[in-house]
Amino acid sequence: METILTDVVVSMSEFKKNPAAVLREANNRPVAVLNHNRAAFYMVEPHLFEAMLEELADQDLYRKAASRLAEKARAIEVDIDDL
Numbered sequence: 001m002e003t004i005l006t007d008v009v010v011s012m013s014e015f016k017k018n019p020a021a022v023l024r025e026a027n028n029r030p031v032a033v034l035n036h037n038r039a040a041f042y043m044v045e046p047h048l049f050e051a052m053l054e055e056l057a058d059q060d061l062y063r064k065a066a067s068r069l070a071e072k073a074r075a076i077e078v079d080i081d082d083l
Contacts (some may be wrong), residue, residue, distance in 0.1 A: 002038055006030040012040060019043075 008026045012035045015022050022031060023043065031043040044052070 004032045004039055006032050006042065008032065009034060011035075015043075 006029065008029050008031045010022050010031060010033055012033055015031075015033045022033075023045075026043070028045060028048075030048065032039045033041050033043060
C-alpha cells in the first residue's frame with residue numbers, strides 16, 4: 001500500500017478533463033493525481049513549490065554547517081579585520 005501525502009486526490013482521467021477546475025477546487029492545497037490508484041504525481045502551486053525548495057536549501061545548509069562544526073579542530077583562526 002502506498003501513502004498518499006495529501007487529502008486532495010483525483011484520478012488521471014478527471015485531471016485530464018479539466019486541470020484548471022482541479023486546481024481551483026483544491027483551494028491552494030496540494031493534489032495527488034492517481035493513475036491506476038497509485039500517485040502518478042503531485043500538483044502544487046508555485047508559492048508552495050518555492051517554499052519546499054527553500055526548505056530543502058535550508059536543510060542542506062544546516063547539514064553543511066553541522067559537519068563543519070564537527071571538524072572545528074581543523075579550523076584556522078583568523079581576525080575578521082584581516083578579511
